[in-house]
Amino acid sequence: MEEIALDRDDITALSSDVRVMILKALDSRPMTTSELAEGLGLAKSTVHEHLTVLADADLVAHENARKWRDYTLTKKATRLLHPGRDHRITIILGTSLVAMTAGVLCVTSFLRGFTVQGGSVVREPLLLYAGEALLGVTVALWYLALRCRRGTSPIPA
Numbered sequence: 001m002e003e004i005a006l007d008r009d010d011i012t013a014l015s016s017d018v019r020v021m022i023l024k025a026l027d028s029r030p031m032t033t034s035e036l037a038e039g040l041g042l043a044k045s046t047v048h049e050h051l052t053v054l055a056d057a058d059l060v061a062h063e064n065a066r067k068w069r070d071y072t073l074t075k076k077a078t079r080l081l082h083p084g085r086d087h088r089i090t091i092i093l094g095t096s097l098v099a100m101t102a103g104v105l106c107v108t109s110f111l112r113g114f115t116v117q118g119g120s121v122v123r124e125p126l127l128l129y130a131g132e133a134l135l136g137v138t139v140a141l142w143y144l145a146l147r148c149r150r151g152t153s154p155i156p157a
Contacts, residue, residue: 004079013057014080018042019050023073026060027081030070089148096141103134 013019037047054060059077062069110128113121
């Protein structure tokens with residue numbers, strides 16, 4: 001896991017319970033100042049001051065795409081809130097590599113067949129089914145790794 005270096009601004013930003021609640025609220029989806037104020041039961045000006053501190057510490061960013069400013073978490077804030085997420089991708093890709101290797105071996109064994117007494121070749125269909133299933137698992141794991149990478153993983157942190 002990559003270490004996260006915190007400087008004085010980061011520690012100052014994280015020292016307030018309100019700012020931590022704002023980070024946790026923004027973890028679910030981008031929000032405006034008004035939405036955050038309503039959800040936390042605070043004045044908009046108070047939330048705006050806290051968002052300014054978080055933005056100065058590079059923990060939140062805002063987009064001016066519409067009439068309102070949507071605040072989102074930066075990668076740094078996401079890593080602070082979910083420090084173990086990077087390991088999941090490594091585990092998923094490692095498991096998919098094992099499944100793919102086993103699947104290819106099963107399909108190859110089916111295609112080669114087994115030579116029996118008399119010189120005839122016998123192919124075991126269970127090897128083909130197992131190989132296809134393992135290759136299907138590989139594709140599913142790759143899809144899951146892609147979803148984890150994009151941050152839309154169905155696996156809880």
